[in-house]
């Protein structure tokens with residue numbers, strides 16, 4: 001008896017999600033789509049950019065047939081026309097909503113002034129925010145990104161917040177959108193520079209005397225100034241934006 005099987009070959013960063021394995025061969029279910037097969041192997045649809053079969057592009061709805069071999073690719077710089085992409089490219093300034101396990105990453109993004117919504121406990125709510133607002137969902141939970149309504153999402157690979165930041169920075173070209181120290185680290189609100197007199201009596205006297213520039217979060221009211229902690233962050237920011245003249249707010 002001839003066994004019925006389909007082969008799927010993953011490329012590039014998709015193999016991060018398959019423990020480094022490139023090629024899978026398995027017996028599909030009845031009327032199973034290529035999307036189902038790919039997600040069954042642990043790769044959410046949001047990670048897949050395009051799929052080919054015998055050199056032609058196919059979309060997620062393609063029902064797989066015996067003997068076929070699919071090539072599955074992540075987002076890349078290849079000049080593929082949008083019409084052939086199974087997941088849309090993110091264009092424009094990215095805004096993120098992060099799952100509850102990525103608090104340090106959220107803070108690092110906010111240091112760069114990148115919109116990073118964080119603190120929602122409920123997965124359904126995270127998905128609803130992402131979908132309704134067009135935000136990119138960042139998570140380590142790949143099952144979360146398998147929900148079909150999600151358009152933009154990314155499975156953060158590393159467990160280290162700085163490496164996670166590096167992944168997201170590169171993938172979404174954040175250097176183009178960064179505005180360091182313009183966003184509140186606590187609540188994600190925008191920091192606005194204020195006249196020094198506004199913060200008099202609201203910060204320690206020594207801080208008031210030693211600093212000329214102050215900013216206030218437009219959302220939670222937290223006061224910011226270029227103190228020691230700021231200098232530490234400045235070193236981190238300069239690693240990514242070495243030629244940028246950093247303004248404190």
Ligand SMILES: [Zn+2]
Nearest residue numbers: 184187217220
């Ligand atoms: Zn705030």
